[in-house]
Amino acid sequence: MQNIIEFIQKTFKSNKFIPLHEPRFIGNEKEYLNKCIDSTFVSSVGEYVDKFEEEFAKKVGSKYAIATVNGTSALHISLLLANVTENDEVITQALTFIATCNAISYIKSKPIFVDVDKDTMGMSPDSLKNFLEKNCEIKDSKCINKSTKKIIKACVPMHTFGHSCRIDEIKSICDEWKISLVEDAAESLGSFYKKQHTGTFGDLGAFSFNGNKIITSGGGGVIVTDDEKLARRAKYLTTTAKVPHPFEYIHDEIGFNYRMPNLNAALLVAQLENLDFFIKRKKELANKYKEFFKDNNDVNFVEEPKNSNSNYWLQAVLLKDSSNRDGFLEFMNKNGVMTRPIWKLMNELEMFKDSQSSTLENSKYLEQHIVNIPSSVIL
Structure with a gap:
């Protein structure tokens, strides 16, 4: 050794x-941070948030990108947008970082674990297909778990260490079984599968910019989608579900304070350039x-x-x-x-041992x- x-x-x-894995700040990070500070717009309103969302969507090839405070919040909101509720189940892989299952648990839904492929370390399409064929049935255009009688609403594969799983096969299986596909692309910014960027195969994809990621703002995340309706609702939910008004504070449902601050976005605009x-x-x-x-x-x-x-x-x-x-x-x-x-x-963790x-x-x-x-x- x-x-x-x-x-x-x-x-x-x-x-x-x-x-x-340590971050590298070799570009315009200090310049953009100083401009952000000088503008006094350091919180969730500012030009760098909008610019980052625009540039990120271009980079990965999605129509929309919605910046959040971290990757876990991006995944949490993505699952809510996929209409996952506390009475539902979500299929994911057992070999993943805890954030994947935390996001599922925030909604009080239940994870189901399938195997991965050895070469990708990501969800195995064969394992997913075998589980569904053995344990599930389609009723009223819903995937029903025959043993629990619950609806399997979503599937969350992860691209482990930046290596893509066989996401096109997983998407085909999810489409067949009426399951929403939400990609955990936290680790795979800049990774492609069959020339398409990871995170853009599903209905929604979630990325992370934690301090150890390939680009970072110390924290931060983003949701990507091609669905305008989902994108609008993502931005609405991540900004405390506030109804637009010049001065009134009107919130018509439970929302989340998940909007990325302009300071973080300034860092990410510079990081994305490199x-x-x-x-x-x-x-x-x-x-x-x-x-x-x-x-x-x-x-x-x-x-x-x-x-x-x-x-x-x-x-x-x-x-x-x-x-x-x-x-x-x-x-x-x-x-x-x-x-x-x-x-x-x-x-094998205490919280999920009965899953x-x-x-x-x-x-x-x-x-x-x-x-x-x-x-x-x-x-």
């Missing part, structure tokens, strides 16, 4: 602590790792899946012997190279074998 540490230290030109550069550098880093690990009998480097053009947000390796995982993690972190395991499966799930063979395998290694953009 010492040779891995030496390679990473040489690659990142540092003998000090090497973080997993997205292509960041992705280019991340691919160069991926190629360095690929070359380094190609003859390693103990470690496989995780490459972008077939038909995908990945942003390589977090670089990952698969340890062939899972018994070496904790030792690998301890050794690397002790020697100043930050590494981390993939997430604990959602169905219905399919067989999760691939998810369990990846949980035991996948490790993330330093992934920052090299300048």
Whole structure:
């Protein structure tokens, strides 16, 4: 393992602590922030919020983008827009970050877990199809879970570490079973599947700009959609459901204070200008790792899946012997190279242990074998 540490230290030109993923501010961030401060519009009203939404929609190829305070809020609102209620169920993958299930839980709906594919680490279309055929039926144009009698309203696949799942197949299955498709694209800005940007296959898509994402404003999220009605309602719900009026405070339903502040948007406008550069550098880093690990009998480097053009947000390796995982993690972190395991499966957490799930063979395998290694953009 010492040779891995030496390679990473040489690659990142540092003998000090090497973080997993740190942000890069190399463009107009300070200039735009100063302009935002000088304007005094630092909260949820300001030119940078509007500009970011416009530029982001262009970048991913959606008709509309609605900025929010973080990716979890973007996913929460997306599920509400998909008409998910507390009596409904939502299919997602067990191998995901907790935010996916938190957003489902905020509505008091129930998650159902299906397996992932080993090569994408994202939702398996086969597992989804098998679960639906075995457990569900269509009644009155609704997908009914035969065991719980509840409606399955939505499906939330995630594009893990920026690698796209087979989202076109998932969309076809959801269409057939009358299920809304909401993409958790939190990690996949700049990633494409069959030349279409992730997050734009479904009815709605949610992205994140947390401090460790490929572009960041410290926090922040965005909802994308091609449906004008959904876009208008998204902006309405995220701004406390306030009825437009010159001076009266009229709110006609429960809304959310989820609108992105102008300060964050100023950062993101600048960050978005360098997205292509960041992705280019991340691919160069991926190629360095690929070359380094190609003859390693103990470690496989995780490459972008077939038909995908990945942003390589977090670089990952698969340890062939899972018994070496904790030792690998301890050794690397002790020697100043930050590494981390993939997430604990959602169905193993106390809050979701009673949730219905399919067989999760691939998810369990990846949980035991996948490790993330330093992934920052090299300048």
